[in-house]
Amino acid sequence: MSVTIKDIAKLAGVSHTTVSRALNDSPLINPETKERIKAIAGSMNYTPNYSARSLVLDRSYNLGLFFTTLHTGTSAGFLYEAIKGVNDVIKDDYNLIVRGIDDYKSFHKVNRKNFDGIIVMSQSESDQSFIEYASDKEIPLVVLNRPVESVQVMNFVPDDQSGAYRLTEYLVQQGHRNIAIIEGKQGFKSTQARRDGYREALHKHGISVPEAYYVSGNYDLESGHTAMSKLLELPDRPTAVFCCNDDMALGAVKAVTERGLSVPEDISVAGFDDHLFSAFMSPALTTVRRPIEELSRAGAETLLKFIETKHSEKSVVLFHTELVIRDSVKSI
Amino acid sequence: MSVTIKDIAKLAGVSHTTVSRALNDSPLINPETKERIKAIAGSMNYTPNYSARSLVLDRSYNLGLFFTTLHTGTSAGFLYEAIKGVNDVIKDDYNLIVRGIDDYKSFHKVNRKNFDGIIVMSQSESDQSFIEYASDKEIPLVVLNRPVESVQVMNFVPDDQSGAYRLTEYLVQQGHRNIAIIEGKQGFKSTQARRDGYREALHKHGISVPEAYYVSGNYDLESGHTAMSKLLELPDRPTAVFCCNDDMALGAVKAVTERGLSVPEDISVAGFDDHLFSAFMSPALTTVRRPIEELSRAGAETLLKFIETKHSEKSVVLFHTELVIRDSVKSI
DNA sequence: CATAGAAATGCACACGTTAACAATGCTCTT
DNA sequence: AAGAGCATTGTTAACGTGTGCATTTCTATG
Incomplete structure (x- = not known):
């Protein structure tokens, strides 16, 4: 006792x-x-005894950090940065509960009594029902990483489309005209945003893309490898490939070297995310930095403020992405 | 209401x-x-209302997953696999609270009322006070990844030393005699175990190691890069380098290629951990697989069983590590 | 038919904390 | 010197759930 x-x-x-x-x-x-x-x-x-205190104060001191899934599509670096960002902010005051939304059989335990607030790191529209559920239950809610329309929430997202646009434009500026894309996981919002940025840039420069230059992937290493293998077998091989994340870029580079070719001499490769390892690949990867840790920190801070003051701006805030030029793209 | x-x-x-x-x-x-x-x-x-239920039943339905730190020394892949492993097991019954031990200002909130059980993913002896604290409070406790002596706990650890031994022996079998080591973070138990395995293997084969072949690192990419740079400047450069984790191996390879040399032609490199990306590096990394996800799953299962039955074996269980041979080591 | 016992339900309290309201003692003002 | 007002402390109830014990109703047995 x-x-x-x-x-x-x-x-x-x-x-x-x-x-x-x-x-x-x-x-x-x-x-x-x-x-x-x-x-x-x-x-x-x-x-x-926090249970007793929770009971009378109607607060759980629990904060949820929910990912679309903890299985395929969520890279280790992404999870890592998000958890670090949030944990930096909440100090000793709250418990951070980490979970994949698809791990829930039912949302039963997700309610105001159990969570003082929820951060959804949303990667796909499949989260929509969860977000609506939480919003419905009036749990203080922040959605990161994906713009959500139907519901009014605090919403922080990296400007993926603009990042992809600037990266693609950079490829064009380096003299490339045959630029392929290895796409992200189907159904993920980021996949669409990055593809849109890519298309917008090419369209602006009057470059048309053959159907075969769109290759699907699912954000993991292996899929980048197989996608690049397909591209290399094309009769009119692209001179540059935009991989929708760094993991796939690593897999893609692997496919290139396996064939005795080299990056960037024979083919240029660019990624997206700027993972920790990207600067250390050979060659160092040209990519777009996505400020996930900052995003998470901002999300957590906003959520805490809301919990305390019950006051917030429910709107979409864009976080700037940044072109990081390294050595994997050749000027031709 | x-x-x-x-x-x-x-x-x-x-x-x-x-x-x-x-x-x-x-x-x-x-x-x-x-x-x-x-x-x-x-x-x-x-x-x-779980607060009310917790109060009367004296159970919180919270499980803690604690890392030594969420900052330097914990790689993204490690965090990812651990969280995945545990979350796979606990289903809808418990909340998983993830945190770095060094984020706690005081252990105040860590007690039996708040946690039905705790999993410590321990990387360093600096956790000792935390482990003793939790053990003292009689919180059901599993310690993973590091053997802990002073206190009786359920303890699952990968057999790092044997892994390092087998890897080093493999290097010797490939004809290497000048084998350097880039060490892990000072104070981490894994650092010591891997160094011991390395030494044991070399000693057994009658190979002595010059002082300059021991280079310190801290498990992150950058440190692998600088450590390898030092080795490359030595008058009698090693023919093979054992990096104590894959992150450092990636940094090391980078240092090699920057100098216009190549792996494994000019110098062989081996790692430890078998991260997701290791198979996709160029060259694919020869390394030692550490079953972190299995370890975490086993730890969570054991913990849950203990919470329910109050019965367990408090002893150290070794998890087998596995040599993974790829392309980064040349036979000479 | 009486009664023992089982089945089904209710009463009242406990868990540990916070908070509205009451009560006490003191100081200061007129 | 009496009363107003403040500072400090106590009384009591409440939060929502689970459980030991009492109570009621029903069934079966002799």
Whole structure:
């Protein structure tokens, strides 16, 4: 049995209410008794029962960080940066609960009593039902990474389309005209945004793309490898390939070297995300940096502020993506 | 205001006790009323208040997954596999709380009321105080990844030393005699185990290692790069380098190619961990697979079983590591 | 038909905390 | 000196759930 405020009260010769107030720094309590009680609590090694507190205060001190899935499509680096960003912000005040939405059989346990707030790192529209569910239950909610229309939420997203646009334009500026794309996982919003940026840039420069230059992938290493293999077998091989994330770019480079060709001499490769390892690949990967950690931090901060003040701007905020030029693209 | 069992009771014309029993499938309740109550609960969209339940049952339904740190030394892939492994096991029954131990200012909130069980993914002895704290508070505890002596706990660790031994022996079998090592983060147990395996193998084959062949690193990409740079400047450059993890191996390869040399023609490189990307590097990395996901899954399963049965074997269980031969080591 | 016992349900309290309201003692003002 | 007002503490109820014990109703047995 652990110590409770009543135990402390008995020892201090006061009521348990006084103890509660003293430990919560209520101004109602005489500073001297306050100190005395705190000392006793310390010496008894008291720790509050959060279940009891939660019950009466109607707060769980739990924060949810939910990903679309923890299986295919979520890269390790993405998960890592997101968790780091959020954990940096919440300090000792909250528990961070990490989970894949597709791991839930039912959303039963997801409710206001169980979560003071929820951060959804949304990668696909398949999350829509979850987001609507949470929004419906009036759980404070921030959606990151994917713009969500139907529901009014706080929504932070990286500007993928613009990043893809600038990257593609850079390829064009380097003299490339035959530029292929290895696409991300079907159904992911980011897949679409990056494809759109790519098309927009090519269209603006009057470059048309043969159907065969669109190759599908699913964001993992293996899919980049097989996609690039297909491209290399084409009669009119592209001179540059835009891979929709860095993982696939790594797989793609692998496919190139396996054939005795080299990047960027024989074919240029660019990625997206700027993973930790991208600067250390050979050749170092030209890519687009996505500020996931900043995004997560901002999301967590906004959520906490909302929980405290019940006040927020429910709108989409774009986070700037940044072209990172390294060595995997040759000027021709 | 959300619905409570009292609301259901009123509607069903029974006492809230009956409702509680019905929803918990108590055999005391008439099957018919049980069904009727469940139906009403369903239609009212009832979800139990876990704070209240926790208070009376003295269980939090929270599981902690704690890492030594979420900053340097913990690679993204490691975090990813661990979270995936644990989440696969716990299903809808528990909340998984993820956190870096060094993020805690005080362990105040870590107690039996708040956590039904804890999994420590321990990388360094700096966790010792945390482990002792949790063990002291009699929180069901599993320690993964690092053997812990002083305290009796359930302890699952990969056999790093044997892995490093086999890898090093393989290098010797390929004809290498000048084998350097890029070490992991100081103070991490894995650093020591891998170094020991390396030394043991070389010693067994009567190979002595010059002092300059021990280069320090800290498990991140950059440190592998700088460490390899140092090795390449040596007058008697090694013919093979054992990097204590794959991240550093990637950095090391980078340093080699930057100098116009190549792996494995000019120098062989081996890693440790078998990260997702390691098979896709150029050249594909020879390394040692560490079954982190299995380890995590086993840890979670054991923990859950212990929570339910209060029965366990408190001993160290070794998980087999596996030599993965790819293309980054040349036979000379 | 009476009664023992089982089946089904309800009453009342407990878990540990917070908070509205009441009560006490003190100081200061007129 | 009496009463207003403040500072400090206590009394009591509430949050939603589970459970030991009492109670009621029904069934079966002699």
